[in-house]
Amino acid sequence: MSLQTRLQDLATAVATDIKQARIWITGSSSGDINGLTTTAKTSLVAAINELNAKPSSGIDQGDLDALKADIISGKITIESKSQPAT
Numbered sequence: 218m219s220l221q222t223r224l225q226d227l228a229t230a231v232a233t234d235i236k237q238a239r240i241w242i243t244g245s246s247s248g249d250i251n252g253l254t255t256t257a258k259t260s261l262v263a264a265i266n267e268l269n270a271k272p273s274s275g276i277d278q279g280d281l282d283a284l285k286a287d288i289i290s291g292k293i294t295i296e297s298k299s300q301p302a303t
Contacts, residue, residue, distance in 0.1 A: 254280065 242261065257263035271277065287293040 254283070 255264040255267045257267045284293070
């Protein structure tokens with residue numbers, strides 16, 4: 218495999234990971250922040266701080282119900298990555 222091919226594969230993998238992170242953060246592949254359930258939409262740090270300031274569990278029942286619905290509907294998928302035995 219040539220260096221050029223390996224670099225192209227790396228660039229593709231990085232772009233795919235960035236797109237997936239954007240989907241996880243915003244709930245939208247376009248990066249639309251309206252998918253965030255926080256009131257703070259101008260800063261990721263502010264949104265995280267808002268979630269962190271919630272009661273001790275950090276998440277309320279409504280958020281859990283919405284997450285459950287997203288998983289059941291297939292909007293969110295969960296990947297299992299097994300670790301090699303040590």
